[in-house]
Amino acid sequence: MTAYTVHELVVPATMDDDPGTVQAFREWLAVSDAAEVAVHGLRELVWVPDEYLPMCHEPGAPSRLFAVRDETGATVAAGSYDTKQEPGTSNCWLAVGVAPEHLRRGVGTLLADHLEGIARAEGRTQCKTYAVSRQVGSASGPGYVQAPTGFGAVPEDEAGVRFLTGRGWRFGQVNRISRLPLPTDHSVVRELHDRASAAAGPDYAVHAWTGRTPDEWLEGIALLETRMSTDAPSGDMDEPEDVWTPERLRAHEDELARAPRTMLTVAVEHVPSGILAGFTQVAVPDDPARAAMQWDTLVLREHRGHRLGWLLKVVGIETIERDHPGHPSIITFNAEENRPMLDVNEAVGFVGVGSEGIWEHRPA
Incomplete structure (x- = not known):
């Protein structure tokens, strides 16, 4: 044996x-x-x-x-x-x-x-x-x-x-697990962008960057990363709060920068308060033959209902196609109960290609 x-x-x-x-x-x-x-x-x-x-x-x-x-x-x-x-x-x-x-x-x-x-x-x-x-x-x-x-x-x-x-x-x-073939139907994405922008109204502004977070948004992204552990769907499984500080975020970004890929961040600001209300990140490999991977996406609970998730998603897609052409697809993972995000994925053209179960064990 x-x-x-x-x-x-x-x-x-x-x-x-x-x-x-x-x-x-x-x-x-x-x-x-x-x-x-x-x-x-x-x-x-x-x-x-x-x-x-x-x-x-x-x-x-x-x-x-x-x-x-x-x-x-x-x-x-x-x-x-x-x-x-x-x-x-x-x-x-x-x-x-x-x-x-x-x-x-x-x-x-x-x-x-x-x-x-x-x-x-x-x-x-x-x-x-x-x-x-x-x-x-x-x-x-x-x-x-x-x-x-x-x-x-x-x-x-x-x-x-x-x-x-x-x-x-x-x-x-x-x-x-969903896959969006690239290039997309630009007219569909543009129409969704316009609808999401109208729903968000003048109180919300979109910002996008690649690589390290600009200093002015560092605390805002740290807060959003923290809220990923409390605001993102987690079923009925307890999820301890995972606190991010600006220092932790910088160290995290420095480590990821060693990989042969570009991290695209799209964030939406609540203009009256200056607070970042949501963000999404997409890891774009340097090799154009490889798929782009959607990472964290979140809209704070108190800012939901304004189509901000839609706005983040379509701006990310438009930015990838404009600045990083040639990739075959974008892959994303979303909780099955997160119907608002699945709605925008399906409207843009994402198609389900698989799934993953999340399992929990409590050691005796």
Whole structure:
């Protein structure tokens, strides 16, 4: 019987680091990607090492990466453990991916036991994980596990669903994965822009930039990032407030700037107060053959009802097509219960291509 062992990786500082360390990271990422593509089939979601590595060095919350290797030294599973280092942190995020040809050999169980053991040893009382799914669109009835939100479901026969259910994890929410082919129908986007601008009225002004946040908006973006943890849909799963300061935001931006991509930020200002009422960010790879990825999008609760989400979305699309032409698509993830954002996605031309379940576990 094949012997499998868990190894914690030394995360390289850069892709020019020690060759052995970099190669181990490349192998880890290849297995992680392969495990997800085997489920949803979306090659556009495969990461490039240079793009992924900076996210492993998130200030105050660096990723710990783990590989399961067989007796030949080959990497057959990839896992990660993410949590803030700040004292009193109660939650963490785990990920387990097994190479398709090594499923049902106890590899996933070995890795999950290891990661959950770390969470218990560090006193984490809440673990979450994302599990990608082939499911596209809504579903119900026999053969599906329904989200407690009432929106979305995942097939109960998927390996990840069976694995998490068997380990006592609780299904909490569904994110829809949507794809917008580029170029868009410019007349449709322009009409939506005009309608959203009219609904917002003169009290709201749009600002856009690439790279580091201008000093004048630094506190505003830090507040919006903080409110992502409290205002964004999270189903019925508790989400501790994740406080962002201007200093943390700057360190975060400096790390992300090392990746071969441009971060586009579109924000909307409430002019009477000078407060940023919402924002969206899109990561645009330097390679035009790769898809742009929509990151955080939020409109503060107290400013909803003015079509600001629509305005942010269409300005982002227009900016990408004008300043970064040639990309095949934009990919976005949205909670199935977030109907206002799904409405604008569908109106612009986004099409559902898959989903992911968000699961929760509270270690004993």
